[in-house]
Amino acid sequence: MKPTGKVLLDLIGISKSYLRGKVSVPVLDNISLHVREGEFVTLIGPSGSGKSTLFRLIGGVERPDSGHVIIDGTEVTGKRGLISYMPQQAALFPWLSVADNISSTLVTAGTAKKEAKEQALKWLHRIHLGGVANEYPHVLSGGMQQRVSFLRALLMRRDVMCLDEPFAALDALTRADMQRWLLELWETDRRSVLFVTHSIEEALMLSDRIYVLSSAPATILREIVVPFDRPRRADVWTEPAFVELKREVLNLLEKGDTTLV
The missing domain is CATH 3.40.50.300 (P-loop containing nucleotide triphosphate hydrolases)
Known part of the structure; x- marks a missing residue:
């Protein structure tokens, strides 16, 4: 069907x-x-x-x-x-922490900065990456980077x-x-x-x-x-x-x- x-x-x-x-x-x-x-x-x-x-x-x-x-x-x-688009390689800003990579997407979508930071942490805990919120992308495994990249695409509300x-x-x-x-x-x-x-x-x-x-x-x-x-x-x-x-x-x-x- x-x-x-x-x-x-x-x-x-x-x-x-x-x-x-x-x-x-x-x-x-x-x-x-x-x-x-x-x-x-x-x-x-x-x-x-x-x-x-x-x-x-x-x-x-x-x-x-x-x-x-x-x-x-x-x-x-x-x-x-x-x-919203997710490429073959993880599309993350290397100069931003994992949490800031997420919050920057939320801000771009219209969320206030303070609320974006709070939501970013909630989402990272939801996908079991809360422990790396303050790390930078280069220390993450390939799978972790792709999870963060997918989350960025998901939160860009399109x-x-x-x-x-x-x-x-x-x-x-x-x-x-x-x-x-x-x-x-x-x-x-x-x-x-x-x-x-x-x-x-x-x-x-x-x-x-x-x-x-x-x-x-x-x-x-x-x-x-x-x-x-x-x-x-x-x-x-x-x-x-x-x-x-x-x-x-x-x-x-x-x-x-x-x-x-």
Whole structure:
């Protein structure tokens, strides 16, 4: 059964090319997709298929050659500051303490400085990082840095969150722990999320729906509704349906990756 509800992010016919020398190289070809209120949607595709480019277009950092970006029913193509964004590497200010990294985000979102400091400490305790509130980012582990980075994105109150392979640089055990942590925190907030990953298991573990992309110029090969109930069980990956869906996505990626031909 497909998720229902208000569409918060709608991409219509997005195409994008870049000039390499004098040659126009297409990256995205007529991409249309949507994310509903409280929905977790994942993009998965081969390396170089334009997933990060799509995030830059959604964030207004670049404009598409054609197509429209619509947020909450309003055309916002080329406009910045309308989404919260978490990049592949933790986006923290190295000269600020962990607590100040959080409070600065709250101040930017309109919270008074004193209240922002109080809220920052409460949130850090909530995600079990209260003990490092006064430390600087460089002393934290990769997983800790990503937790703080995600919290910054979460507290930048925007209707849509874009998460660009946030766990790609982590080891397997830390990554699994971060996936469980993200799901637990997301379940309490239910922000609309567009997530990019190269991991089929991660996509199936986290998502309500998955868009499978071809290699560049990227097109949508298939939209897959993930059938597993929420909250997700930690051992959902053992279910036969999970194994079958993983095989289906892998087959799609192999067929859609022209670099393998």
